[in-house]
Amino acid sequence: MKYILVTGGVISGIGKGIIASSIGTILKSCGLRVTAIKIDPYINIDAGTFSPYEHGEVFVLNDGGEVDLDLGNYERFLDINLYKDNNITTGKIYQHVINKERRGDFMGNTVQVVPHITDAIQEWVMNQAKVPVEASKEQPQVCVIELGGTIGDIEGMAFVEAFRQFQFKAKRENFCNIHVSLVPQPSSTGEQKTKPTQNSVRALRGLGLSPDLIICRSSMPVEMAVKEKISMFCHVNPEQVICIQDVYSTYQVPVLLEEQGVVKYFQERLHLPTGDSASNLLYKWKNMAERYEKLQKTCSIALVGKYTKLLDCYASVFKALEHSALAINHKLNLMYIDSIDLEPITESEDPVKFHEAWQKLCKGPGWGFEPATLGVRGWRLSRLSYRRRALRIGICLGMQLAVIEFARNCLNMEDAHSTEFEPNTLVPLVIDMPEYIPGNLGGTMRLGMRRTVFRTENSLLRKIYGDVPFIEERHRHRYEVNPSMINRFEHSDLRFVGQDVDGERMEILELANHPYFVGVQFHPEFSSRPLKPSPPYLGLLLAATGNLNAFVQQGCKLSA
Structure with a gap:
């Protein structure tokens, strides 16, 4: 099983869900079986009791799960049906661990965030990543995991620590981290600023995760000099800095990612059994994006x-x-x-x-x-x-x-x-x-x-x-x-x-x-x-x- 963790920096709401969905779409277009998991660090058990003004709509799955709207993005982009356990919350994890403690599963040991909560997170991810989402009932080959919020949020610390440990358990050839960060362009200067991304990546690395790809979100295309600066200060090669500017429709995002060599990178980094090019599925997305614009x-x-x-x-x-x-x-x-x-x-x-x-x-x-x-x-x-x-x-x-x-x-x-x-x-x-x-x-x-x-x-x-x-x-x-x-x-x-x-x-x-x-x-x-x-x-x-x-x-x- 290959795991791709998508984290976010600077601010929330910059499109991690669309990025995660688009990555899954590209990999599926290469003939891989893909599933997705969304992690929401709030203590609520699920999204069912939220006001829509808090997190947007409550998305409902086939099994009755009331989940975050990003799972709707995953289902629409990947054309799959997910399950309620594909949405992990802090509330679900703590409830799971407390239930085990009440049954005496921990044999009288003190229950702590590390290792019990972090172990529960890793176990949940590994178990859910294996659940088939297609009619073929075959086990997925790739699991795209989106960690909600931004790096540094106190409620997300247990999940970051869990994945710091998990990267060694899964081994390097099976785990990679994509960090989505904002590159702002203040109107006062018109200059694209890299410092927020530098600070975000520094915080991520300080917590034990090093991004394999940095996806820069911006209102306009990121200039090459800005891309090279991010590469130098964030300890990645220039080809590992991917730029996604605001586009006419979200249908263009998979196309932009594919054009910047994401498929080739995953082939080499995760040793994925993909062909040389994307299949007819991605061609349909390209055609759809072009039609939408015209x-x-x-x-x-x-x-x-x-x-x-x-x-x-x-x-x-x-x-x-x-x-x-x-x-x-x-x-x-x-x-x-x-x-x-x-x-x-x-x-x-x-x-x-x-x-x-x-x-x-x-x-x-x-x-x-x-x-x-x-x-x-x-x-x-x-x-x-x-x-x-x-x-x-x-x-x-x-x-x-x-x-x-x-x-x-x-x-x-x-x-x-x-x-x-x-x-x-x-x-x-x-x-x-x-x-x-x-x-x-x-x-x-x-x-x-x-x-x-x-x-x-x-x-x-x-x-x-x-x-x-x-x-x-x-x-x-x-x-x-x-x-x-x-x-x-x-x-x-x-x-x-x-x-x-x-x-x-x-x-x-x-x-x-x-x-x-x-x-x-x-x-x-x-x-x-x-x-x-x-x-x-x-x-x-x-x-x-x-x-x-x-x-x-x-x-x-x-x-x-």
Whole structure:
């Protein structure tokens, strides 16, 4: 097993996740089996209880793991399915060690950070790196490990120490360290500064790890003199300094890394059994990056949500829409709208924002509503019923609100509500599920991959999915449409075309005689891939560009 550790310096948020994903993509394109691990040094057991404003969206895996959004990057770039144990946190490690201590596994010895915590980290990495992620069930050959945060963070010290020890356990030919560092360029001088990188590498080496590759992140291409200076002061050869400037799209990052000789370096440094060049997979990425940059047509989509002030809160939604737009050769113009700004003026904090939000919403031919499932802010959107011809996809709570909206405005159920927002509502159209455990938020949702069965062949989404009898998508919700009230919709235009395997839970709704008005209880964005866009989002983009009917008539196949 070969291990590639990716660390970061200077500041967080400079793209370690994209770098790690891109390295994995390059190695996979060379015919290697690749897996990935993300380490988050926070004490939380997982990301499930985070506010999206803390770390961005909570990404959900097939096995129900609620993990850091970087695992979404790994899955999309590598086209693999990871597991919850591919996301390691300080909380998980300490819980694991404390459980062993309570069982008496340490035979009365004092339990310490070194060696017990550091040993647990190494053991976890080695065990998880061996778990197959592909359908072939073969063991991976390379494990890319991203250590979150920056070198010097106190919460990450145990992990750095663990890998200082691990490099000797794995042996040099099986372990290498990539350090991602910022090269700032102050506007006052316009000069690219190397001192932050020098200090970061010095701190890393002081902790016992020496970088094999230094990847410099910068707003503009790094000058050769700057590259040579980093080489001299950071004790690496010039060819070991890789420069990744801000690019038009993340699809270009694997291409830039490959162009700077990363494959050849790994072949020599880790003795990897790769060919002389990357395969057709990387060619597809190059082609995709070139197409993305040359796109002329634009499609505008409005995203209505609760956490629109931080774009990472809807990272997977954005990617799913972007994948779909690229598949039909369009640029995506995504307009973020805070749901609270769509409230009536009397309740809105700012009347100007109210008018601007509705004006923005009316500009887009298509829109989606995908707020989080906790809290009461910004749920009332009954005004949307007046744009019945607007293209719409509702995700999770967005689907539930579509049901309430339709019931109130079309079925005269004026008191229809969700018990999430009004526990004592007279018409509980949306209710909490039996699995939901009040007072315990961690891991108590309906999580992970679940099967949805199409109850009719006359379904638009069924056709877009490839006319299959059932689909499997990832879920994350505590509330559902009340199955005892479904008979109220029996003779209406709103049809529940997809249900769970027992026929008790409403999974997909479609509005008849409408160009595209769908709702899904699951989160299809989590399984979208750059070369395989999510069908519900693809349908929205096709409808927004006026190509949906032709797509359906052609058998729902994208042209090459």
